[in-house]
Amino acid sequence: MKELQTLNSAHSRARYAAVYRDFDGPLTREGVHTYIASYRDNGAAPATCNVKLSALKFKARAEGADPAIQQIKAMPIRGVRMGTWLSTDQVSRLLERQPGERIVDVRNRALMAMLCGAALRRAELVSLQCSHLQRLDGRLCVVDMEGKGRRVRSLALNPWVVEHLEEWLAAAGVTGGPVWRKTYHMVVMDTALSADHVHAIVKAAGQRIGVPRLAPHDLRRTAAALSYKGGAKLPGVQAMLGHSNIQTTSKYLAAVDVLADPAGDYIKL
Numbered sequence: 001m002k003e004l005q006t007l008n009s010a011h012s013r014a015r016y017a018a019v020y021r022d023f024d025g026p027l028t029r030e031g032v033h034t035y036i037a038s039y040r041d042n043g044a045a046p047a048t049c050n051v052k053l054s055a056l057k058f059k060a061r062a063e064g065a066d067p068a069i070q071q072i073k074a075m076p077i078r079g080v081r082m083g084t085w086l087s088t089d090q091v092s093r094l095l096e097r098q099p100g101e102r103i104v105d106v107r108n109r110a111l112m113a114m115l116c117g118a119a120l121r122r123a124e125l126v127s128l129q130c131s132h133l134q135r136l137d138g139r140l141c142v143v144d145m146e147g148k149g150r151r152v153r154s155l156a157l158n159p160w161v162v163e164h165l166e167e168w169l170a171a172a173g174v175t176g177g178p179v180w181r182k183t184y185h186m187v188v189m190d191t192a193l194s195a196d197h198v199h200a201i202v203k204a205a206g207q208r209i210g211v212p213r214l215a216p217h218d219l220r221r222t223a224a225a226l227s228y229k230g231g232a233k234l235p236g237v238q239a240m241l242g243h244s245n246i247q248t249t250s251k252y253l254a255a256v257d258v259l260a261d262p263a264g265d266y267i268k269l
Helices: 002-006 010-022 029-041 046-063 067-071 088-094 103-118 122-126 159-172 195-208 216-229 234-241 246-260
Strands: 133-136 139-146 152-156 181-184 187-192
Touching (some): 002 010, 002 046, 010 122, 029 046, 029 067, 046 067, 088 195, 103 122, 103 181, 103 216, 122 216, 152 234, 195 216, 216 246, 234 246
Antiparallel strands (some): 133 139, 181 187
16 A cells, blocks of 8 residues: 555554555445454454554545544543653663674664663654754754654754764764664664664663563653653653653653652551
8 A cells, every 4th residue: 555655654554554454344434343343352452453443544544435434433541551661770781881792782782872862763763864963052963853743853862872872873984874774794784774673672682681571662661751750841751752742741651650659658557
């Protein structure tokens, strides 16, 4: 489906394409409702059902199918999942320099520093170009990066993120084009990393520090949680994450507040 190419995120394109391969009913309100209900009744999470619904609404708009499909309401998501984020100690261990590092290790360490310190999404990370890196007011910044929903944002990078990033750029001799590149043995290639590569890198690093199911989005959540716990204001965290709605940022941080000031601690016996 050529319209998928209008989606900014490669991850979204892949997920939508998987739904289209799976969906074999008529593209009508009843057909879509039956398809979503079958997943719901088999215990699929509301978020999973809603992704499938979004994919089919997108397809229906593109093909001019039954307009009533757009009227189907998403399943409500009640409560807030705790999610996974790392402590400062775990982030330090994640970014430790290892004896006998190869250039791929330097890249992976810098890549994870960017995820933990700048809260980029996978799609944003792999699409980052050297032209996005500029010095403003004496600080290295990511400038005019296009993210989810094609929203453009800029952010200043933390000095420890810059340290790891500049080490990678210098070691790889990267001065233009994609920031994050594939390597073959000791050779840095011109080809940019894929989102799947990033997922594999983070998962392997998580296993090394005892967090076996670590995912790139957990590092984005880590950046939000640690900055907030360190004193960043909610609007600042929102800007870093690139959320259009501050309520979305509040949901990200709800678990941090629950653990920072648990109501049960006020029960005195």
